[in-house]
Amino acid sequence: MQLLDSLEQGLADLAARGLTRRRRTIDSPCAAHMIVDGRAMIGFASNDYLGLTAHPQLVAAIAEGAQRYGAGSGGSHLLGGHSRAHAQLEDDLAAFAGGFVDAPRALYFSTGYMANLAVLTALAGRGTTLFSDALNHASLIDGARLSRADVQIYPHADVEALSAMLDASDAQAKLIVTDSVFSMDGDIAPLAPLLALAERHGAWLVVDDAHGFGVLGPQGRGAIAQAALRSPHLVSVGTLGKAAGVSGAFVAAHATVIEWLVQRARPYIFTTASAPAVAHAVSASLKIIAGDEGDARRAHLHALIERTRALLKQTCWLPVDSHTAVQPLIIGANDATLDMAAALDREGLWVPAIRPPTVPAGTSRLRISLSAAHSHDDLDRLEAALLRLSKAEAAS
Ligand SMILES: Cc1ncc(COP(=O)(O)O)c(C=O)c1O
Incomplete structure (x- = not known):
């Protein structure tokens, strides 16, 4: 039992520090709109930058x-x-x-x-x-x-x-x-x-x-x-x-x-x-x-990237100066980052919280990952939710 006990202790320690990771189960292809743990969500978690996985x-x-x-x-x-x-x-x-x-x-x-x-x-x-x-x-x-x-x-x-x-x-x-x-x-x-x-x-x-x-x-x-x-x-x-x-x-x-x-x-x-x-x-x-389809997908992705950069600058958190499909928003503490991800989740938006050891301690963040599969309507949903959360945070 001692070996298992030490693992239990390790797991409890991770939980106490807000570092437990959880897998989500997906019942659809990886796309902008997915079924995640049985719920319809807009996914901002994949690396499917050109939206090709289900092509x-x-x-x-x-x-x-x-x-x-x-x-x-x-x-x-x-x-x-x-x-x-x-x-x-x-x-x-x-x-x-x-x-x-x-x-x-x-x-x-x-x-x-x-x-x-x-x-x-x-x-x-x-x-x-x-x-x-x-x-x-x-x-x-x-x-x-x-x-x-x-x-x-x-x-x-x-x-x-x-x-x-x-x-x-x-x-x-x-x-x-x-x-x-x-x-x-x-x-x-x-x-x-x-x-x-x-x-x-x-x-x-x-x-x-x-x-x-x-x-x-x-x-x-x-x-x-x-x-x-x-x-x-x-x-x-x-x-x-x-x-x-x-x-x-x-x-x-x-x-x-x-x-x-x-x-x-x-x-x-x-x-x-x-x-x-x-x-x-x-x-x-x-x-x-x-080919031409790749060019069109990249052009659309870059339009989404520029829009997201402008959006993140309007929030009270710290965006990273990124011109790529990876658009992080640094929140800082692990628990606060998890809370943000949970609030977005309740709105049907899947944006993963990234915590140590993946990123340095104190720089936990939301990693918004954009894809050519996203539409501007999808970004409207993200924008409305993030601005609402930012307003609430600024007022608190
Ligand atoms: C920068 C970087 N290199 C390598 C890898 C590993 O690639 P793969 O997922 O194909 O193992 C990843 C992602 O997982 C990555 O982000």
Whole structure:
């Protein structure tokens, strides 16, 4: 019983600090209007930035992929699980997202978490110093830990501080790693100066473009394309379960980097390949992202982003200066943030409360996540509720 008791104690401790997390059960596709725990709600919680998860062409593609390849891959990529659908998708991804390097190649992973573990453990090790932004995603933090490199955290987006740390380092090998769009703040990393530092110090620059791919840059090619960067030292990780609306992730880089990952990255080698049907659906998604429909969805999303920025500035809480689909509103205390989320929930609006350890203590926030699936009427509902709550807070 003692082992269970200590877990009970841990759970009670989380509850006392307002840190218990709760899963909600959804009975509809991920869309602007969803059935959540049996109730009709407008969702502002997903990363489905282009509103593609329920797109008929993707639903048809996954069914067609299952007909063609079956339900599962049957093995790891190196031992029989690598299908034509995976190979085709990697070619599509290299052509679409690898324009920052001559001889691009891409490698498809089941999740972004695993892609980040793979890149960092394969490119960094003992003798490497890995410089990591203070607000990087948990998967990059875990990858850095697993790599056994010496890890130095630089203050968020602070190029000068990073430059001083690189100057002071005598490591044989260096790697800089950053989110492109920070997942809980929505701001964009200073990629051009980071690449200039990487080039000056002979370091890799690994960019986790989870929240930029599909949304930023020409045709949604991502943050590196938006910043018009080119370098063989760049390694890009994009996820395919967010704007692409399906699941999985990819690493795009020089062909030699990718071959190194195939040979050495344990999170790539020692796991079953995802279902080929999923890869088949991602290829269909890339066509939508790159085409006129993708442009129209991005244009609508950007109109919603600008409207939300203006709305959040009218409240008594602290918006973050974000020009992306992630629009946080910092409330501060855990309980107050939970209360706000509960009040919005009562109005049929699902806006998640984000608390430590996902964000630093004292900066708990509502994370409003916008999607091209939202209409201006949906935003009207959010606007009315937030302004009402803000007025009540100011009067209290
Ligand atoms: C910045 C960032 N990187 C990586 C991931 C992991 O991607 P995935 O959900 O595909 O594992 C996420 C989200 O979950 C993320 O926000």
